[in-house]
Amino acid sequence: MPELPEVETVRRGLAPIMEGATVERLELRRPDLRFPFPDQFAEFLEGQQVVSVGRRAKYLLVDISNGQVVIMHLGMSGSFRIEEDAIGDTTPGVFHHEKTRLAAHDHVTFHLRQQSGRIARVIYNDPRRFGFMLMCKRSELVDHPTFKNMGVEPVGNALTPDVLAQALLKKGAPLKSALLDQRVIAGLGNIYVCEALWRSKLSPKRKAGTLVKASGKPTDRLVTLEKHIRDVIADAIKAGGSSLRDHAQTDGSLGYFQHSFAAYDREGAPCRHEGCGKSISRIVQSGRSTFYCSSCQR
DNA sequence: CCGACTACCTGCCCGC
DNA sequence: TGCGGGCAGGTAGTCG
Numbered sequence: 573m574p575e576l577p578e579v580e581t582v583r584r585g586l587a588p589i590m591e592g593a594t595v596e597r598l599e600l601r602r603p604d605l606r607f608p609f610p611d612q613f614a615e616f617l618e619g620q621q622v623v624s625v626g627r628r629a630k631y632l633l634v635d636i637s638n639g640q641v642v643i644m645h646l647g648m649s650g651s652f653r654i655e656e657d658a659i660g661d662t663t664p665g666v667f668h669h670e671k672t673r674l675a676a677h678d679h680v681t682f683h684l685r686q687q688s689g690r691i692a693r694v695i696y697n698d699p700r701r702f703g704f705m706l707m708c709k710r711s712e713l714v715d716h717p718t719f720k721n722m723g724v725e726p727v728g729n730a731l732t733p734d735v736l737a738q739a740l741l742k743k744g745a746p747l748k749s750a751l752l753d754q755r756v757i758a759g760l761g762n763i764y765v766c767e768a769l770w771r772s773k774l775s776p777k778r779k780a781g782t783l784v785k786a787s788g789k790p791t792d793r794l795v796t797l798e799k800h801i802r803d804v805i806a807d808a809i810k811a812g813g814s815s816l817r818d819h820a821q822t823d824g825s826l827g828y829f830q831h832s833f834a835a836y837d838r839e840g841a842p843c844r845h846e847g848c849g850k851s852i853s854r855i856v857q858s859g860r861s862t863f864y865c866s867s868c869q870r
Numbered sequence: 871c872c873g874a875c876t877a878c879c880t881g882c883c884c885g886c
Numbered sequence: 887t888g889c890g891g892g893c894a895g896g897t898a899g900t901c902g
Contacts, residue, residue, distance in 0.1 A: 574895060606878070606897080630896075648896050649880075677880085700879045702896055718897095745873060754897085761895055816895065817882080836895095858874060861893085 574646040576726065576759030577808035577829065578819075579630045582652055585822030587625040589654050589692050590634065593684040594621050601679050605698060606647060610707040616640055622684075629722060629758035633713070641710045643718065647702025654822050657691040680705070694822075722758045726805045731757060733798045737790035740780040747783070748776035749858045757801065763814060763836045764804050766863045770835035771800040773845070775869045776855075776862045807832065835863040843868060 574582070598614040610616070621637040634642040655672060672681060672693055680696040696703070708716050723739060724730035739756040740747075750756055751765045760768075769776050774783075774797060783794035790798070808814065812827035816837075820826055830837075834844045839854040843865040850867035 578895075645896075647879095648894065650896095698879095699881065700894090700896090702878070704897090743872090749873075763895060814895080819895085859876080 574630055574648075574650065575761035575764055575808075575813075576627075576630055577764070577805055577811075578813035578827065579627055579632060579646065579759075580727075580809050581813040581821055581827060582646070583625055583627045583632055585654065586632070586652060586694060589656070589686070589822075590622045590625050590682070590684065590694060592622065593686045593692065594619065595636075595682055596685050597681075597683040599681040599683065601681075605679060605701045606704040607706070609705055613705070613707065616707065617642070617682075628719060629725065629754060630761070631718070635710060639710055640707050641713055643706040643708065643713075643716070644696075645704050647698060647700060647704070649700040650696065650698040650703035651819060652822050653695050653697065653820070653824065655693045655695065677701075721755050723754060723756045724758065726757050726759055726801050727809070731798065731802060733790035733795045736798050737784045737788060737794055740794070741784045741788055743780035745780055746776060746857055747774060747778045747780045748862050750780035751801075752858075752860070759805070760801070762860055763833070764801075764808065766836045767804045767834060768797065768801045769869060770845075770864060771804060772797040773868050773870065775866075776857060776864050778870075835865070838863060 595617045598617045600609055600614065603609065616638065617636065623635040623637055626633040626635065630645060632644040634644065636642065672695065675697060677697050677699045678695050679698055682694040684692045684694065686692055706718070713719060724735055740750055743750050748765055748769065751760055751768070752762065772793070774793060783791050783797065785791055808829040811829035811832065812821060812825070814830040815826035815828070816830060835852055838852040841852050843850050843852055845865065845868045848865060848868050850865055852863050853866050855862050
């Protein structure tokens, strides 16, 4: 499921449940996902309090009271769901834990006690196991190999036409591939790159560097692209992300941005640009599907 | 250094 | 109905 808007939606679901809660127990049902879980993962977390649930690009960052950060990536098929026990068991010393109803591919459970005394479980499910969980000291996070060369966020003030121009300068790669590169902009994935290029009427096949002037300044078309990248990400976050293949949010509800796709997964369907009349094509670039209108995207 | 390709893993959908 | 092939939102490692 997860590009930046989906991960942000997950973050917003987890934060009110996890922040301030104590991890009573971490339950791992296998030794690894894509990578082995960190050494002493459970020992580091159990008894600690969750300080905050943040996000960088497509990564969730859970700050822990002992100064560690849990780094979580959902891969292609990772999701979280929350189970909260009914109120009424908050008497000190009374530990009434309801039983988790496990599903296939439930790999991790965070057993939490909230400050109210309420019991909650945060359960990570990931059929393909492309997701992973890492841990490091908060003070070392920016130097962590995962984040060291990461590009700017497309939300907030970091992304500007000038920043994008610098990142694309002299790049010979197709624009589509360049925008998927997390060192350029961090958090874009296949869906939102296709959508941003369609909105900008830019060809995914165009060499990325052609949007930068010799002076290193952005062309007008790059200014437009930068705006559409910000817009499509903001629109998707507002919609609660995209729910493909029945992917649900932490509360089980579905995002609805997939109903707003103009290009992604619309092969053969009519292009929605005013007066175009052509249909959306599917091509493969760097081994990934690109959906675009070969008539109006130039 | 850059860009293209492959592996990783399960599930689903389609055509035969 | 069953089976094989292709495809899926991701990253990381390899190779030319």
